Amino acid sequence: MPKRILQGVVVSDKQQKTVVVKVERRFTHPLLQKTVRRTKNYHAHDEAGAFKVGDEVMIEETAPISRLKRWRVVERAAKA
Template identity: 35%
Template sequence: METQTKITQKTRRAVVTSKRGDKSITVQIDYLVKHPKYGKYIRRRTKLGVHDPNNQAGVGDIVDIAECRPISKMISWRLVNIVKKAVIE
């Protein structure tokens, strides 16, 4: 009997920081890490390249992203949906 293993994709919520190329955006994920010795929480951030096939996300939007196959050298995440659009005044 064959056993099927389900591969779970990593999903993250991030903020769009840059929209320079065609069909690609850069997002930033902020998180807290506890210092091993002192116990203080330190703010860290990660920048990721994300594939946006329809060019629908803009700078400042909050988006959901999911891991996928490598699309280019720096892009291995894809846009799932836009949670909240940025308010431009």
């Protein structure tokens, strides 16, 4: 099974080796046919502590690292 890769923005880097990444998904509402935005926060492993608040990053699904961490930061995403 392939690992999922998501793109988001770092919203917290206060913990050691952990960043909180906000990922936004957009979809069309089935009844209203209107674009809806939903956000979710993911705790991701950042071994070097290289990413700061506001950075666009790519996170990859991984085996559980701790109670909350199931993702790891892969790279800095290209700004659009």
